[in-house]
Amino acid sequence: MATEKQNEMRREQILRSSGVNPRKCMKCGKCSGTCPAYDEMEWHPHQFVQMVADGDIEPLLKSDSIYKCLTCFACVDRCPRGVEPAKLVEAVRLSVIREQGANHMKPDDIPAMLDEDLPQQLLVSALRKYAK
Amino acid sequence: MKVSYFPGCTLRTKARDLDLLSRRCAEALGVTLEEIDDWQCCGGVFTTARDEIATKLSSVRALKAAKAKDQMLVTVCSACHNVIKQTNHAMQTDSDFALRVNNYMNIGDPENQPYYGETKVLHFLELLRDVVGFERVQAAVKNPLTGRRIGAYYGCLLLRPGKTMAMDDVENPSIIEDFLRALGAEPVIYAMRNECCGGYITLEDKGLAAKKSSAVLADAKSAGAEAVITACPLCKYNLEKNGGGEVPVIYFTELLAEALGIKED
Ligand code: SF4
Numbered sequence: 239m240a241t242e243k244q245n246e247m248r249r250e251q252i253l254r255s256s257g258v259n260p261r262k263c264m265k266c267g268k269c270s271g272t273c274p275a276y277d278e279m280e281w282h283p284h285q286f287v288q289m290v291a292d293g294d295i296e297p298l299l300k301s302d303s304i305y306k307c308l309t310c311f312a313c314v315d316r317c318p319r320g321v322e323p324a325k326l327v328e329a330v331r332l333s334v335i336r337e338q339g340a341n342h343m344k345p346d347d348i349p350a351m352l353d354e355d356l357p358q359q360l361l362v363s364a365l366r367k368y369a370k
Numbered sequence: 371m372k373v374s375y376f377p378g379c380t381l382r383t384k385a386r387d388l389d390l391l392s393r394r395c396a397e398a399l400g401v402t403l404e405e406i407d408d409w410q411c412c413g414g415v416f417t418t419a420r421d422e423i424a425t426k427l428s429s430v431r432a433l434k435a436a437k438a439k440d441q442m443l444v445t446v447c448s449a450c451h452n453v454i455k456q457t458n459h460a461m462q463t464d465s466d467f468a469l470r471v472n473n474y475m476n477i478g479d480p481e482n483q484p485y486y487g488e489t490k491v492l493h494f495l496e497l498l499r500d501v502v503g504f505e506r507v508q509a510a511v512k513n514p515l516t517g518r519r520i521g522a523y524y525g526c527l528l529l530r531p532g533k534t535m536a537m538d539d540v541e542n543p544s545i546i547e548d549f550l551r552a553l554g555a556e557p558v559i560y561a562m563r564n565e566c567c568g569g570y571i572t573l574e575d576k577g578l579a580a581k582k583s584s585a586v587l588a589d590a591k592s593a594g595a596e597a598v599i600t601a602c603p604l605c606k607y608n609l610e611k612n613g614g615g616e617v618p619v620i621y622f623t624e625l626l627a628e629a630l631g632i633k634e635d
Pocket residue numbers: 269272273274275276283306307308309310311312313314323324327
C-alpha cells in the first residue's frame with residue numbers, strides 16, 4: 239500500500255506528464271460513450287478523469303483498464319470541454335510501466351504472437367504502449 | 371517537384387506495395403518522393419506524455435532532415451503521419467519539450483541547429499489534394515473507376531486529434547471521398563468510417579479487435595461498398611484478419627495506380 243504522500247506525488251507527476259486539467263470536466267460522460275474499449279474497461283475514461291481529480295489513483299494503477307485504451311483519440315476530439323482523457327490514461331499507464339520490472343509486454347512474448355501477415359507497425363506500437 | 375519522404379518500417383516489409391505504388395503514382399503526377407537518409411522507425415504510435423522525449427527523437431530527426439533540404443515531409447502510412455505530425459506540433463507548441471529535444475540533438479554535434487517544428491508535414495492524400503490538386507489527378511486518370519462503389523476507411527490515426535492533424539473535418543471528412551471521385555469511383559459514406567479498428571490491441575485481445583473491425587466492415591457492406599480503402603497497414607491487417615472478410619480491404623494507392631494506368635509494370 240502506497241502512502242498518501244507517495245500517491246500525491248504520483249498524481250502530480252501524472253498531471254504534469256499528461257498536461258491535463260481534470261477539473262475542466264463537466265461529467266457529461268461523452269468520452270466514455272464514444273470509447274471503443276468501453277466494454278473491456280473496469281474504469282472508463284470519465285472515471286479516470288474524476289479519480290485523478292479526486293486523488294483516488296490507486297485503483298487505476300492496479301487496473302487492467304490502462305492497457306485497454308487503443309489510443310484512438312476519439313475521447314480527445316469528442317470531449318466538449320477539451321479535457322483530453324486519453325492523455326490521462328496514457329500518463330497513468332506510463333506511471334505504472336516505468337517502474338522496474340513492470341513492463342506489461344516483453345520482447346520475449348512476441349514470437350508466440352506472430353503470424354505471417356502481421357505488420358511490423360503492430361509490434362512497435364504494442365511495445366511502445368505496453369513497455370518502456 | 372521533390373519532397374522528402376518517410377516510408378516507415380512497414381512499407382519496407384509487409385506493405386512494400388504501398389511504398390512502390392506511392393512512388394510510382396507520385397512520379398506519374400510530377401512529384402518525386404526523395405527518401406530520407408538513415409530514417410528510423412517512428413515507433414508506430416504517438417506517446418502523448420510530455421515527458422516522453424527519447425521515443426520522439428526519430429521523428430524529429432526525420433523532420434530535421436527535411437528541413438535541411440528545405441522540403442516538405444511526406445508520409446504514406448497513417449501511423450507514421452500521425453506520430454510525426456504530432457511530434458512536430460509538440461516541437462512548435464511545447465517549449466519545455468522542444469528544449470529538451472534540442473538538448474539531446476546537440477549531443478556530439480556542436481553545429482546542431484535547433485529545431486522548432488518548421489517543416490511542413492503532409493500525408494500523401496494531402497499532397498494529392500493540396501499540392502498536386504485533385505483536378506490534376508482527375509485529368510491524369512486513364513482508366514476511370516466508373517461504377518465502383520468504394521468506402522473510405524479513415525480509422526482514427528489519419529484525422530485525430532483533429533486540431534493537430536489539421537487535415538479534414540474529423541467527424542465529417544471528405545478527403546478520401548474527393549479522392550475517389552477524382553478517380554471516377556463512387557464513394558460510399560458509412561457511419562463507422564472514422565471509428566477504430568482495434569489497433570494494437572489485437573496482440574493482446576483478439577476478441578476486442580474482432581468486435582471493432584467486423585463492425586466497420588459490416589457497416590461498409592450494408593451501405594453498399596464493394597471494397598474499402600485505407601492508408602494504414604495496421605487497419606488493413608485488422609480489418610482483413612479480424613473483420614469477418616465481408617468486404618475486401620485495399621490500399622488507396624492500388625486504386626490510384628489502377629486509375630492512372632500504372633498498376634502493372
Ligand atoms: S483514446 Fe483510449 S480512452 Fe480515449 S476513446 Fe480511444 S480507446 Fe477510449
